[in-house]
Amino acid sequence: MVGIVAAIRESVALTATSAVFLLVLAIPQIVSTCMLLHQYEVQSGQETVEVAWQANNMDALQQKHECCGKSSAQDYVHLNQLIPPSCYADLQQTTDHLFLEGCIEKVQSFYESDKQRFIIVSWVLVAFELLCFVLAVFLAISFRNKQRRLQF
Template identity: 35%
Template sequence: MDCGTSMVKYILFIFNTIVSIIGILSIVFGVIILQSVGTIEVNGQTGFPPQAAMPILLITLGSLVVFISFLGCCGAIRESVCMMMSYAVCLLVLLILQLTIVVLLFTNKEKFDTAMGEVIDKAWASPEAREGGVFDAIQKSLHCCGSNGVQDYVSLNFLNSGLPSSCCEGSCANPLNIYGGCRAKFVDFMSGSSEKAKYVGLGLIVVELVGFIFACCLANNVRNYKRRNGY
Protein backbone atom coordinates (compact mmCIF):
# COMPACT_ATOMS: atom_id res chain seq x y z
CA MET A 1 0.00 0.00 0.00
CA ASP A 2 1.34 3.45 -0.91
CA CYS A 3 2.64 5.94 1.62
CA GLY A 4 -0.32 8.32 1.21
CA THR A 5 -2.88 5.63 2.00
CA SER A 6 -0.89 4.47 5.02
CA MET A 7 -0.74 8.04 6.26
CA VAL A 8 -4.52 8.46 5.88
CA LYS A 9 -4.98 5.16 7.70
CA TYR A 10 -3.00 6.23 10.75
CA ILE A 11 -4.40 9.75 10.73
CA LEU A 12 -7.90 8.27 10.76
CA PHE A 13 -6.94 5.92 13.58
CA ILE A 14 -5.52 8.76 15.69
CA PHE A 15 -8.48 10.95 14.78
CA ASN A 16 -10.97 8.34 15.95
CA THR A 17 -9.01 7.70 19.12
CA ILE A 18 -9.25 11.41 19.96
CA VAL A 19 -12.96 11.45 19.08
CA SER A 20 -13.50 8.40 21.30
CA ILE A 21 -11.89 10.26 24.19
CA ILE A 22 -14.16 13.24 23.49
CA GLY A 23 -17.15 10.89 23.50
CA ILE A 24 -16.08 9.38 26.82
CA LEU A 25 -15.62 12.87 28.28
CA SER A 26 -19.12 13.77 27.05
CA ILE A 27 -20.51 10.75 28.88
CA VAL A 28 -18.63 11.67 32.06
CA PHE A 29 -19.74 15.30 31.79
CA GLY A 30 -23.34 14.20 31.23
CA VAL A 31 -23.21 11.90 34.26
CA ILE A 32 -21.80 14.71 36.42
CA ILE A 33 -24.60 17.07 35.30
CA LEU A 34 -27.17 14.33 35.87
CA GLN A 35 -25.88 13.80 39.39
CA SER A 36 -26.05 17.53 40.08
CA VAL A 37 -29.63 17.61 38.77
CA GLY A 38 -30.50 14.71 41.05
CA THR A 39 -33.64 12.62 41.10
CA ILE A 40 -37.17 13.22 42.28
CA GLU A 41 -39.40 10.87 44.20
CA VAL A 42 -43.13 10.74 43.56
CA ASN A 43 -45.40 8.26 45.31
CA GLY A 44 -42.44 6.11 46.24
CA GLN A 45 -41.09 6.00 42.69
CA THR A 46 -37.78 7.64 41.84
CA GLY A 47 -37.12 9.29 38.49
CA PHE A 48 -35.38 12.17 36.80
CA PRO A 49 -36.82 15.70 36.69
CA PRO A 50 -37.56 17.39 33.32
CA GLN A 51 -34.24 19.26 33.28
CA ALA A 52 -32.42 15.93 33.13
CA ALA A 53 -33.25 15.69 29.41
CA MET A 54 -30.10 17.54 28.30
CA PRO A 55 -27.53 15.47 30.24
CA ILE A 56 -29.30 12.26 29.18
CA LEU A 57 -29.07 13.43 25.56
CA LEU A 58 -25.38 14.21 26.09
CA ILE A 59 -24.73 10.74 27.50
CA THR A 60 -26.60 9.13 24.59
CA LEU A 61 -24.72 11.19 22.03
CA GLY A 62 -21.40 10.43 23.70
CA SER A 63 -22.16 6.71 23.65
CA LEU A 64 -22.97 6.86 19.93
CA VAL A 65 -19.75 8.77 19.23
CA VAL A 66 -17.68 6.19 21.13
CA PHE A 67 -19.30 3.31 19.26
CA ILE A 68 -18.88 4.90 15.84
CA SER A 69 -15.29 5.92 16.59
CA PHE A 70 -14.49 2.37 17.67
CA LEU A 71 -15.88 1.15 14.36
CA GLY A 72 -13.67 3.67 12.54
CA CYS A 73 -10.56 2.62 14.48
CA CYS A 74 -11.13 -1.05 13.72
CA GLY A 75 -11.86 -0.35 10.07
CA ALA A 76 -8.72 1.75 9.67
CA ILE A 77 -6.39 -0.77 11.32
CA ARG A 78 -7.92 -3.80 9.58
CA GLU A 79 -8.16 -1.91 6.28
CA SER A 80 -11.70 -3.22 5.94
CA VAL A 81 -13.66 -1.48 3.20
CA CYS A 82 -16.93 -2.76 4.66
CA MET A 83 -16.19 -1.41 8.13
CA MET A 84 -14.93 1.89 6.75
CA MET A 85 -18.03 2.40 4.64
CA SER A 86 -20.25 1.42 7.59
CA TYR A 87 -18.35 3.95 9.67
CA ALA A 88 -18.77 6.62 6.99
CA VAL A 89 -22.51 5.95 6.69
CA CYS A 90 -22.97 6.08 10.48
CA LEU A 91 -21.05 9.35 10.59
CA LEU A 92 -23.13 10.78 7.77
CA VAL A 93 -26.41 9.85 9.47
CA LEU A 94 -25.22 11.26 12.79
CA LEU A 95 -23.98 14.40 11.05
CA ILE A 96 -27.33 14.97 9.33
CA LEU A 97 -29.25 14.42 12.58
CA GLN A 98 -27.02 16.81 14.49
CA LEU A 99 -27.18 19.40 11.73
CA THR A 100 -30.98 19.19 11.76
CA ILE A 101 -31.12 19.63 15.54
CA VAL A 102 -28.65 22.53 15.50
CA VAL A 103 -30.53 24.32 12.72
CA LEU A 104 -33.82 23.84 14.57
CA LEU A 105 -32.29 25.19 17.78
CA PHE A 106 -30.91 28.24 15.96
CA THR A 107 -34.11 29.01 14.06
CA ASN A 108 -36.73 28.09 16.66
CA LYS A 109 -35.40 29.48 19.92
CA GLU A 110 -38.67 31.18 20.84
CA LYS A 111 -40.69 28.07 20.03
CA PHE A 112 -38.27 25.98 22.07
CA ASP A 113 -38.57 28.30 25.07
CA THR A 114 -42.35 28.31 24.73
CA ALA A 115 -42.45 24.51 24.56
CA MET A 116 -40.28 24.24 27.67
CA GLY A 117 -42.56 26.67 29.49
CA GLU A 118 -45.57 24.58 28.52
CA VAL A 119 -44.01 21.56 30.22
CA ILE A 120 -44.27 23.37 33.56
CA ASP A 121 -47.66 24.90 32.71
CA LYS A 122 -49.13 21.47 31.99
CA ALA A 123 -47.64 20.03 35.16
CA TRP A 124 -49.15 22.84 37.22
CA ALA A 125 -52.51 22.67 35.44
CA SER A 126 -52.85 18.98 36.23
CA PRO A 127 -54.51 18.42 39.63
CA GLU A 128 -52.96 14.94 39.70
CA ALA A 129 -49.50 16.45 39.33
CA ARG A 130 -50.05 18.96 42.12
CA GLU A 131 -51.76 16.61 44.53
CA GLY A 132 -49.70 13.56 43.62
CA GLY A 133 -46.42 15.22 44.50
CA VAL A 134 -45.06 15.61 40.96
CA PHE A 135 -44.99 19.38 41.09
CA ASP A 136 -43.65 19.34 44.62
CA ALA A 137 -40.78 17.19 43.37
CA ILE A 138 -40.15 19.65 40.53
CA GLN A 139 -40.06 22.49 43.05
CA LYS A 140 -37.50 20.65 45.14
CA SER A 141 -35.36 19.97 42.09
CA LEU A 142 -35.48 23.48 40.62
CA HIS A 143 -35.76 25.38 43.92
CA CYS A 144 -38.86 27.18 42.74
CA CYS A 145 -42.46 27.81 43.77
CA GLY A 146 -45.57 27.42 41.64
CA SER A 147 -45.66 27.84 37.91
CA ASN A 148 -45.12 31.60 37.92
CA GLY A 149 -44.52 32.17 41.61
CA VAL A 150 -46.18 32.05 45.00
CA GLN A 151 -49.19 33.89 43.56
CA ASP A 152 -50.24 30.63 41.91
CA TYR A 153 -50.81 29.13 45.34
CA VAL A 154 -52.64 32.27 46.43
CA SER A 155 -55.03 32.02 43.48
CA LEU A 156 -55.83 28.40 44.38
CA ASN A 157 -56.32 29.21 48.08
CA PHE A 158 -53.50 26.87 48.99
CA LEU A 159 -52.27 29.30 51.62
CA ASN A 160 -54.96 28.15 54.04
CA SER A 161 -52.88 25.06 54.67
CA GLY A 162 -49.57 26.84 54.21
CA LEU A 163 -47.05 26.77 51.39
CA PRO A 164 -45.25 23.50 50.63
CA SER A 165 -41.82 23.37 52.24
CA SER A 166 -40.35 22.90 48.75
CA CYS A 167 -41.38 26.49 47.99
CA CYS A 168 -38.99 28.02 50.44
CA GLU A 169 -35.39 28.07 51.52
CA GLY A 170 -35.87 27.51 55.21
CA SER A 171 -39.01 28.87 56.84
CA CYS A 172 -41.87 29.96 54.59
CA ALA A 173 -42.89 32.48 57.25
CA ASN A 174 -40.24 34.81 55.85
CA PRO A 175 -41.32 36.06 52.38
CA LEU A 176 -37.65 36.50 51.44
CA ASN A 177 -37.19 32.73 51.66
CA ILE A 178 -39.82 31.99 49.01
CA TYR A 179 -38.45 30.90 45.64
CA GLY A 180 -39.45 32.33 42.27
CA GLY A 181 -41.63 30.60 39.68
CA CYS A 182 -40.70 27.23 38.20
CA ARG A 183 -41.60 28.19 34.65
CA ALA A 184 -38.96 30.91 34.34
CA LYS A 185 -36.29 28.80 36.04
CA PHE A 186 -36.96 25.78 33.87
CA VAL A 187 -37.01 27.83 30.66
CA ASP A 188 -33.74 29.55 31.64
CA PHE A 189 -32.10 26.23 32.44
CA MET A 190 -33.18 24.56 29.21
CA SER A 191 -32.44 27.65 27.13
CA GLY A 192 -28.92 27.86 28.54
CA SER A 193 -28.39 24.16 27.92
CA SER A 194 -29.63 24.47 24.34
CA GLU A 195 -27.26 27.39 23.70
CA LYS A 196 -24.32 25.24 24.76
CA ALA A 197 -25.67 22.29 22.78
CA LYS A 198 -25.82 24.37 19.59
CA TYR A 199 -22.14 25.25 19.59
CA VAL A 200 -21.01 21.85 20.81
CA GLY A 201 -23.10 20.38 18.00
CA LEU A 202 -21.44 22.63 15.42
CA GLY A 203 -18.02 21.54 16.64
CA LEU A 204 -18.99 17.88 16.43
CA ILE A 205 -20.37 18.38 12.92
CA VAL A 206 -17.02 19.76 11.73
CA VAL A 207 -15.14 16.90 13.39
CA GLU A 208 -17.49 14.29 11.95
CA LEU A 209 -17.25 15.82 8.48
CA VAL A 210 -13.45 15.51 8.59
CA GLY A 211 -13.78 11.90 9.73
CA PHE A 212 -16.28 11.17 6.96
CA ILE A 213 -13.94 12.54 4.28
CA PHE A 214 -10.95 10.58 5.60
CA ALA A 215 -13.01 7.40 5.85
CA CYS A 216 -14.23 7.69 2.27
CA CYS A 217 -10.70 8.39 1.01
CA LEU A 218 -9.24 5.43 2.88
CA ALA A 219 -12.02 3.05 1.82
CA ASN A 220 -11.59 4.12 -1.80
CA ASN A 221 -7.80 3.70 -1.68
CA VAL A 222 -8.02 0.28 -0.03
CA ARG A 223 -10.62 -0.84 -2.57
CA ASN A 224 -8.45 0.31 -5.47
CA TYR A 225 -5.36 -1.33 -3.95
CA LYS A 226 -7.13 -4.66 -3.56
CA ARG A 227 -8.57 -4.38 -7.05
CA ARG A 228 -5.14 -3.76 -8.57
CA ASN A 229 -3.66 -6.69 -6.68
CA GLY A 230 -6.49 -8.89 -7.86
CA TYR A 231 -5.41 -8.64 -11.47
Protein backbone atom coordinates in the same frame (compact mmCIF):
# COMPACT_ATOMS: atom_id res chain seq x y z
CA MET B 1 -15.01 -0.96 13.41
CA VAL B 2 -14.39 -0.72 9.68
CA GLY B 3 -12.01 2.19 10.26
CA ILE B 4 -10.04 0.31 12.90
CA VAL B 5 -9.67 -2.75 10.69
CA ALA B 6 -8.74 -0.48 7.75
CA ALA B 7 -6.03 1.25 9.77
CA ILE B 8 -4.57 -2.03 11.06
CA ARG B 9 -4.52 -3.61 7.60
CA GLU B 10 -3.50 -0.33 5.92
CA SER B 11 -6.20 -0.95 3.33
CA VAL B 12 -7.06 1.90 0.97
CA ALA B 13 -10.45 0.43 0.08
CA LEU B 14 -11.53 -0.13 3.69
CA THR B 15 -10.30 3.31 4.73
CA ALA B 16 -12.23 4.92 1.87
CA THR B 17 -15.28 2.87 2.85
CA SER B 18 -15.06 4.05 6.44
CA ALA B 19 -14.73 7.66 5.18
CA VAL B 20 -17.89 7.23 3.11
CA PHE B 21 -19.71 5.75 6.13
CA LEU B 22 -18.67 8.75 8.22
CA LEU B 23 -19.91 11.15 5.55
CA VAL B 24 -23.20 9.27 5.23
CA LEU B 25 -23.55 9.49 9.01
CA ALA B 26 -22.72 13.22 9.11
CA ILE B 27 -25.14 14.35 6.39
CA PRO B 28 -28.40 13.42 8.19
CA GLN B 29 -26.94 14.82 11.42
CA ILE B 30 -26.28 18.17 9.69
CA VAL B 31 -29.74 18.22 8.12
CA SER B 32 -31.50 17.39 11.37
CA THR B 33 -29.46 19.94 13.31
CA CYS B 34 -30.13 22.70 10.80
CA MET B 35 -33.76 22.03 10.04
CA LEU B 36 -35.28 20.32 13.03
CA LEU B 37 -33.44 21.56 16.10
CA HIS B 38 -33.33 25.25 15.27
CA GLN B 39 -37.03 25.24 14.41
CA TYR B 40 -37.94 23.15 17.45
CA GLU B 41 -40.37 25.05 19.64
CA VAL B 42 -39.29 25.18 23.25
CA GLN B 43 -41.86 23.64 25.55
CA SER B 44 -43.83 26.26 27.41
CA GLY B 45 -42.78 26.63 31.02
CA GLN B 46 -46.00 28.48 31.76
CA GLU B 47 -48.07 25.62 30.40
CA THR B 48 -46.18 23.07 32.49
CA VAL B 49 -46.56 25.12 35.67
CA GLU B 50 -50.26 25.78 34.98
CA VAL B 51 -50.94 22.05 34.61
CA ALA B 52 -49.08 21.32 37.86
CA TRP B 53 -50.88 24.20 39.62
CA GLN B 54 -54.32 23.00 38.50
CA ALA B 55 -53.51 19.44 39.57
CA ASN B 56 -52.22 20.74 42.92
CA ASN B 57 -48.93 19.01 42.18
CA MET B 58 -46.38 21.80 42.53
CA ASP B 59 -44.17 20.18 45.19
CA ALA B 60 -41.90 18.19 42.87
CA LEU B 61 -41.62 21.11 40.45
CA GLN B 62 -40.77 23.57 43.23
CA GLN B 63 -38.08 21.34 44.72
CA LYS B 64 -36.51 20.45 41.37
CA HIS B 65 -36.30 24.02 40.08
CA GLU B 66 -35.93 25.76 43.46
CA CYS B 67 -38.92 28.02 42.92
CA CYS B 68 -42.19 28.83 44.65
CA GLY B 69 -45.66 29.33 43.23
CA LYS B 70 -46.45 30.29 39.66
CA SER B 71 -44.86 33.74 39.81
CA SER B 72 -43.76 33.91 43.48
CA ALA B 73 -44.66 32.75 46.98
CA GLN B 74 -47.33 35.47 46.95
CA ASP B 75 -49.50 33.16 44.84
CA TYR B 76 -50.13 31.07 47.96
CA VAL B 77 -50.67 34.14 50.13
CA HIS B 78 -53.29 35.52 47.70
CA LEU B 79 -55.19 32.22 47.96
CA ASN B 80 -54.99 32.34 51.77
CA GLN B 81 -52.95 29.14 51.83
CA LEU B 82 -49.83 28.32 53.77
CA ILE B 83 -46.63 28.32 51.79
CA PRO B 84 -45.80 24.62 51.32
CA PRO B 85 -42.55 23.14 52.65
CA SER B 86 -41.43 22.47 49.05
CA CYS B 87 -40.94 26.24 48.66
CA TYR B 88 -38.04 26.15 51.11
CA ALA B 89 -34.47 25.02 50.61
CA ASP B 90 -33.84 21.73 52.43
CA LEU B 91 -37.51 21.88 53.48
CA GLN B 92 -36.53 24.18 56.38
CA GLN B 93 -39.46 26.52 56.77
CA THR B 94 -37.62 29.72 57.61
CA THR B 95 -37.81 32.97 55.69
CA ASP B 96 -34.14 32.91 54.75
CA HIS B 97 -34.60 29.50 53.04
CA LEU B 98 -37.66 30.57 51.00
CA PHE B 99 -37.32 30.36 47.22
CA LEU B 100 -38.10 33.82 45.88
CA GLU B 101 -38.45 33.18 42.16
CA GLY B 102 -41.63 31.86 40.57
CA CYS B 103 -41.69 28.55 38.78
CA ILE B 104 -42.81 29.85 35.39
CA GLU B 105 -39.55 31.75 34.83
CA LYS B 106 -37.38 28.99 36.25
CA VAL B 107 -39.00 26.19 34.23
CA GLN B 108 -38.95 28.26 31.02
CA SER B 109 -35.24 29.05 31.43
CA PHE B 110 -34.59 25.36 32.13
CA TYR B 111 -36.33 24.35 28.89
CA GLU B 112 -34.46 26.98 26.87
CA SER B 113 -31.06 26.03 28.30
CA ASP B 114 -31.84 22.36 27.71
CA LYS B 115 -32.55 23.08 24.03
CA GLN B 116 -29.34 25.11 23.80
CA ARG B 117 -27.28 22.26 25.28
CA PHE B 118 -28.85 19.80 22.85
CA ILE B 119 -28.00 22.02 19.86
CA ILE B 120 -24.41 22.45 21.05
CA VAL B 121 -23.96 18.70 21.52
CA SER B 122 -25.43 18.08 18.09
CA TRP B 123 -23.03 20.54 16.40
CA VAL B 124 -20.06 19.09 18.29
CA LEU B 125 -21.06 15.64 17.05
CA VAL B 126 -21.28 16.96 13.47
CA ALA B 127 -17.83 18.55 13.79
CA PHE B 128 -16.37 15.32 15.18
CA GLU B 129 -17.88 13.25 12.36
CA LEU B 130 -16.54 15.64 9.71
CA LEU B 131 -13.11 15.68 11.35
CA CYS B 132 -13.05 11.88 11.34
CA PHE B 133 -14.12 11.90 7.69
CA VAL B 134 -11.26 14.24 6.75
CA LEU B 135 -8.76 12.15 8.72
CA ALA B 136 -10.00 8.95 7.05
CA VAL B 137 -9.58 10.54 3.61
CA PHE B 138 -6.03 11.66 4.45
CA LEU B 139 -5.26 8.21 5.83
CA ALA B 140 -6.53 6.57 2.62
CA ILE B 141 -4.37 8.92 0.54
CA SER B 142 -1.38 8.14 2.74
CA PHE B 143 -1.91 4.38 2.39
CA ARG B 144 -2.26 4.73 -1.40
CA ASN B 145 0.97 6.79 -1.62
CA LYS B 146 2.79 4.23 0.54
CA GLN B 147 1.65 1.41 -1.75
CA ARG B 148 2.86 3.36 -4.80
CA ARG B 149 6.28 3.98 -3.23
CA LEU B 150 6.66 0.28 -2.43
CA GLN B 151 6.22 -0.59 -6.13
CA PHE B 152 9.49 1.16 -7.08
